[in-house]
Amino acid sequence: MIGPLTKALTNPTLTTLSQNTNASVATETVLKSIGRPGFILIDNDIDPDTKKYAAAKEFLYQATCLLVYAALVVPVFKRGAFKLAKNKIFKNSPEFQKFKSLKNYESYRKYAAKSLDSRKLLLQQHKLQEKFTPEIEQELITAEKPDNYDLVKGVIEFGSITGSVLGLAVLAPQLSHAVIHPALRFIGMEEKTKKNHNNNTKKSINTNA
Template sequence: MISVISKVITNPTLVSVAQNTNASVASETVLKSVGRPGFILIDNDIDPATKKYAAAKEFLYQATCLAIYMALVGPVFKNGAFKIAKKYIYKGEEGFNKFHSMKEYLAYHKLADKSQTNRVASLSKDHSQFKFDHDKLREDLINNKTPEKYSHIKGAIELGSTIGSVLGLAILAPQVSHAFIHPALKFLGLEEKHPKVDRQIPQPELKHVDTKA
């Protein structure tokens, strides 16, 4: 089972798709939170009150999606996937044992993506909290034109990001927004509080039958 997961994580196509997908989620959600309400507001076929209500509701929903994505995907799912892969899937294997945290690996990967000249210049500034002075990481970044990027680590992180995006945006966001949006709209005065009407089920009228006839 673990070997199957390892093959999935290290698949270059999956990593590429995951990177492209998750890189666009935040920006797409931001654009939706601005574009959709804006489109509603410029629609002249809708009366002003309805436009304000619909635009505010759409903005709040997209803002909720963005908040869930920022709060869960990075801190929880991506970091969790790194820890699980390091502890169980790739336990003791080359790569994961060189990095103490997901942030350290991502900082290393960002440098490894740069050209050798820019990479050396970035390391010489020494502003990063990560010095990469262990396991020959710094030496690899400086001396090798194409340093090892440890694609299996990147694959594990992006897989966690994809799972987090699906669970957060498709399952959790609708539940949270349902509990949050309507009180927010009422607070903004865009949704009136309607008194509950006691609806009684009408009882069938019993007709008196004359049994003496």
């Protein structure tokens, strides 16, 4: 069970998929938050008040999706995946024992990406702030290319992918329903739209009469 799971999580394809997913989700959501309201506003077949309401509603929905993704998906799911793997699934893995937390691993990755001379200098400057294990610190100051610790990296990326899917498919729609209508009422658009709808209904009734 653990063997095939480890193999899947350390597969380079997962890294590519995670990077592509994160980039695609962020880019697509930003473009939707701008493009969809824009297309609604230039539609001349919709009356001005209705299209302003529809554009504002669409913008708020896409903004909520982006907020959920940035504030919840990335930090919560990545951190949760790391903790679950370290404390339960891979609790006996030497790789996970070298890092206390997701933040500790990500800090290691930032140092590891730099040249050896830069690493030595930075570690000397930040000696009191960084809390690496002696083994990790030794690796950073001696290895030209420090280990990626692919299992740890794979677990974090899997958490990111899972969070992207669940966050946008499940959490964002639920949260948007709780946020959008109060926000529209706060800026006075929902009440205005209702009044216009009632006025149009009355006009239609009077015309038919």
